[in-house]
Amino acid sequence: MxxxxxxxxxxxxxxxxxxxxxxxxxxxxxxxxxxxxxxxxxxxxxxxxxxxxxxxxxxxxxxxxxxxxxxxxxxxxxxxxxxxxxxxxxxxxxxxxxxxxxxxxxxxxxxxxxxxxxxxxxxxxxxxxxxxxxxxxxxxxxxxxxxxxxxxxxxxxxxxxxxxxxxxxxxxxxxxxxxxxxxxxxxxxxxxxxxxxxxxxxxxxxxxxxxxxxxxxTRLRPRVAVRTPHAARLAAAVAQEARAARRPVEVVTEDGVLLVYGGDCAQVGDTAFRLGVPVHRLVEETGAPAAEAGGAPGPVPPTGERRGARRPVRSPLRPLRYELRRVLGVPSTALVAAAALAVSAVLAVLLGRGGTALPVALAAWPDLLPLPPAALGAGLLGALSFGEEYRYPALAAGRGAVPRRLALLLAKLAVAAVLALLLAVLAAGADLAALRLFYGPELTPVPDNWIPMAVSWLGLTVGCAWAGVLGAGVFRAAAAGVAAVLFVPVAFVPLLRQVTSGPAVRSAAGLPARLRELAGPRWSPSLDRWFTGVLEAAARPAGVALALMLTVLLCAYVLTGLRRKARW
CATH class of the missing domain: 3.40.50.300 (P-loop containing nucleotide triphosphate hydrolases)
Incomplete structure (x- = not known):
């Protein structure tokens, strides 16, 4: 009921x-x-x-x-x-x-x-x-x-x-x-x-x-619906015969169909036969509400409680599965990834020709670009994760705004991170293959510091993807997510370099050694290399700026979600 x-x-x-x-x-x-x-x-x-x-x-x-x-x-x-x-x-x-x-x-x-x-x-x-x-x-x-x-x-x-x-x-x-x-x-x-x-x-x-x-x-009148190519002629004849017989008849035309109120099929059919008018359809049906059918309004009941403008929509019951199907169900995901890989390989070949250092060539990151193509592609995919929700709402069609629950956010961040890692690995592999194809294997030796380079590279792409997700979630548009990604290298990194370039800045360079002393024999050399790589990547201005940007966006996302929830 x-x-x-x-x-x-x-x-x-x-x-x-x-x-x-x-x-x-x-x-x-x-x-x-x-x-x-x-x-x-x-x-x-x-x-x-x-x-x-x-x-x-x-x-x-x-x-x-x-x-x-x-x-x-x-x-x-x-x-x-x-x-x-x-x-x-x-x-x-x-x-x-x-x-x-x-x-x-x-x-x-x-x-x-x-x-x-x-x-x-x-x-x-x-x-x-x-x-x-x-x-x-x-x-x-x-x-x-x-x-x-x-x-x-x-x-x-x-x-x-x-x-x-x-x-x-x-x-x-x-x-x-x-x-x-x-x-x-x-x-x-x-x-x-x-x-x-x-x-x-x-x-x-x-x-x-x-x-x-x-x-x-009680509220509809019976009528005869007639479809004929001579509707006006038949209507005039039916009305004339009704006036002669003193019968109350109303004849109207709707969408090319002649509607006779107050008659029956036999009367209208006989009139059409006498006129020689062909009839394609003749049927009795109930028609529009009668003019006299008004009816008093129903009793006024108690109005109950007052509600707000919109009710928050629940998150998907299976958010990770939902997000995977959302990402893989549209061609834009594959198109963005393919474009990022193709541009990255072309830039790597151009940079390798000029004798650029191998890490820069593998990342395909010339000075004229704020970010490498793989990071830009990851950021765009992240921005689309919420941008498409607002542009083509499927979860909450007609039911308010897109859900801003933690489960959906975590699912989007997880899927965006996986896509970013795959894109980063594929881009590095494609760039390396292109460099070896054009210039031979002797120009692409494995550097000694490949661990911090790999950590920095993977962290950059994942961070850009997350910045796109959060930016689009906060500002409700994919373009805002892309702007959040570009804001880090264009504005945030130069500002951070100015702040951290003073003489009073302290260094944490001895942190791995101090941790090694505390951990004792359990601290293995491989763990030392990975931890040092993570610290080196995080200590760079781009890493610090990206971390700060993600923190700000996450806080803004949480605050706006709580505010809307309180208002609803």
Missing amino acids: LQAIGLTSTPRRDRPPAVDDLTFEAPPGAVTALVGPEGSGKTTALRLMLELEPGRGLTYFRGRPLRRIAQPAHEIGVVLGDVPGHPSRTVRGQLRMLAAGAGVPASRADEVIRAVGLGGLEGRRTGTLPRGAERRLALAAALLGEPHALLLDGPGAGLAPAERVRLHALLRAHADAGGTVLYTTRDPQDAARNADRVVALDGGRLVGEQPVADFAR
Whole structure:
């Protein structure tokens, strides 16, 4: 049972509330239609139920408010607007990513693909799907967690008749299995054909809540729908005969279809036969709401508690799996990595020709670039991890901002670090192979201090990736993440060099020796080399600046997340 009690939206700019004291029920095992003209508050009512709109009121899903449902995806399936997510992701990739977010097995994605009739389109990019397939994909995403209740905003809008029939068959099957279905529509005929109960809205207030048979009998008028190439001629004849017979008849035309209120198929058919007018379609149906059907608003219930503007969305139930599917499901990851490797190899060959030192050539880091290509690529991949969440929201489509929980952040940092390490190793390997191919192995000897060089190189790429993740997470854009990466070498490193170049700066050069004395025989020579390499890498201005930058971004991320949580 879905119960909405006293839903009232917050008015804006001295206007009346879009929804005012709305109370109704949607029982299980039935399809409930929320009907009303455009601007009547249907969408706002759904958003109030999902706690996405500022206002008052309560909504219970099987006796529990939304905030007390531990796993909302397993209780409520929502379709608001178009299909969320990156348009380059495939149908199967999109659903498997969302399955990880909902905490269900990846096989569930294939089940809902078959259930909604998307078989054969699994490998199709979501951005290339036709309108009908898009709506089925949105419904498939809503069904992933096997929810009890489905809330859909205008699911049949813009669909062909055959697509609407298929959609409502899916909704009917869900209701017949014991689920609750609530959908909005502007078309009373749609509600009369497909719903079991109808909740009528007008001006944000309840004007009727009744079974569909009572709705069709009391609030709709019977009419005859005629499709003919001579609609104007037939309309004039029907109206003339009705006036002669003193019968109340109203004749209108909608979308090329002649609608006759107050007549029947026999009368209209006889008139068309006498005129010799061909008729392509002639059917009796229920039409638009009668002009006299108003109805008093329902009783005003208590308004319940006041809510904030938005409810924070929970993190994915399987954040690491979600992030892996997000990264590997779009072509941008492979394109960025391939571009970074190609540019790095070309720069390495150019630097090797000029007799540049081997470490600089392997890193492909000329003076004209603020960072080597591999570090820039790692930073861009890190920035996209949050930037794409905000540009193509899939986790929180229609449900507020992207989640800013610790589990999701740790998953993004872990995946970004792995990608950065792979990119750093592949770039160094590709650069070394290119140098040996062009100049021979004698020009690429292994230096003695390769350990601190390797630590510095890996730390630089991972640090850039993390700076991109945190920068994009704080400022909600991939461009901001890239700017955070570039800020370190362009502005932070020169400033830090000026601060640390004074004569009063102390040195920690003897720290490894002092630690060796404390540890005694347990301190091995290999550990000494690695620890010395880490210290040398961290003591460099770039390492210190990157560490400070990451600390600042992490603090900003935590503070902004706590502030939003407190406000919500």
